[in-house]
Amino acid sequence: MDEQQWGHVAQLARLFFTAEEQAAYATQVSRIVAFVGVLANAPCPPTPMAHPFESAVRLRDDLVIEGDDREALLANAPALHDGLFLVPMVLDAP
């Protein structure tokens, strides 16, 4: 991965890296990507396998089975305001 690719992927992954971290990771990640790259030449069948058993997805009735436990769900929130999750401004300041 070059510098530009690294920045793009880190941004997609929502991760920050210091220059030192990036240097440490870059070599390892490049080695791993090269390692898995051997698959490119493998004579594979055309159909991808997304799941161990390709059976139809089992559906259930669209019914509410869990109670509304607002208090329990909010108990783990790192920041709350008036019983709502608190986040910074969604739109960056102009």
Added chain:
Amino acid sequence: MTDWRSVTELSRALASGSCSSMELTRHFLERSARFAGRLNAWITVDEAGALAAAQAADRRRAHGEVLGPLDGIPLAHKDIFCTKGLLTTCGSRMLANFKAPYDATVVARLAAQGMVLLGKTNMDEFAMGSSNETSYFGPVRNPWDEGRVPGGSSGGSAAVVAAGLAPVATGTDTGGSVRQPAALCGISGLKPTYGRVSRYGMIAFASSLDQAGIMARSAADIALLLQVIAGLDERDATSATAAVPDYMAHLEHPLAGLRVGVVDEFFGPGMDGRVAAVVEQATAILGNLGLRCTSAHLRELHLALPTYYILAPAEASSNLARYDGVRYGYRCAEAHSLYELYARSRSEGFGPEVKRRILIGTYVLSRGYYDAFYLQAQRARHLIAADFHHAFEQADILLGPTAPETAFALGAKTADPLAMYQSDINTIPVNLAGLPAISIPCGEVDGLPVGLQLIGRPFSEELLLAVAHRFQQATDYHRRLPEAFS
């Protein structure tokens, strides 16, 4: 006195009245406290909850209301299973203070049988690791040699069972995380067929590979617990509808003439010759028990590691996108924008191995690389599954060493992720094909345990358990305890 006893034996002791659940629970809690600093195998010990559950079990027994053979038996859960009101950290700073609002199905089903939860065990962060050194809570040490790793990611579960701090524990297996630590710690560990056990409330790593398992002293103990946790769960859409057999009844089924395929490729480059020799001796024991052992092949085995290290990180990068510092989990201080909140919370909350895998997963899923990496890996997965299918035309079960070597020294592979990934070379293919497999102790090299892996067709757990049980009736490897903890 009770450290080495199996669940089956403890259950008999409870039934005969020779001990109470309270005595058992106190015994394991005391041992856990005594050895806490040496192994670092627990993240949470719930002494008050365990004693209350034990008291309730004893009360039921006194009133003739026993729930079953597991009522009053202590156990440990890997800290990846959600436990209502108790910390569920997944070995990560990200969830260091997380208390789940519900129980995982595995947790709920075992609790409904009266099992006593001692606590939650240490693990590689988000189950990503083969040595239990990526945990935010520090590495776990191997009870057989405290300078060595217990394997991973269910290293804490393996260590507590091996050291006699709990008679049985749950684990999870995405690429070998039940079987490899079971092998390195000298215990038995089953990874059931994909879909056999509900994953509801089991924190996700790679959803097409993850499966819950049991780590115990014997195959018979695994059968007892699997009976409870196996089966359809409407809360998990990937949970299988296949009927659940009577695993205990199948333990004694005749096995004469059963075809065992010894997979040549499992003894490939990187395999310690001494480990291979121990496994060959174990194969001879199976032969003496009347099983027909012949050579088998998995010719695409060399594709398994590259395939896994594309698919698992890709699925992980998607599953772990939910950790954003908003609704639960770690949140960075003083973020000025939403993007900064997400990125700093994730960067500070995840450890190096998790970040490395998220990066790789994001890369292989990104525009321009998806077809070459992710799609191609999904195609290669077909080859690997077909390979097993062909092998099972000639054999009823497949066999090989669980891991290429015995427990390695702490820190020996932390700087070289690719060397670490090789630890799971014989276990990963099984997850890619969704098959059941068990690791059982089959000997030692320089005083360190060696694991024998048995692999079966989908939903053939009863056969694997029967073969493992028969092997354990003929040997005593599963009864050996590390000297420092006996």
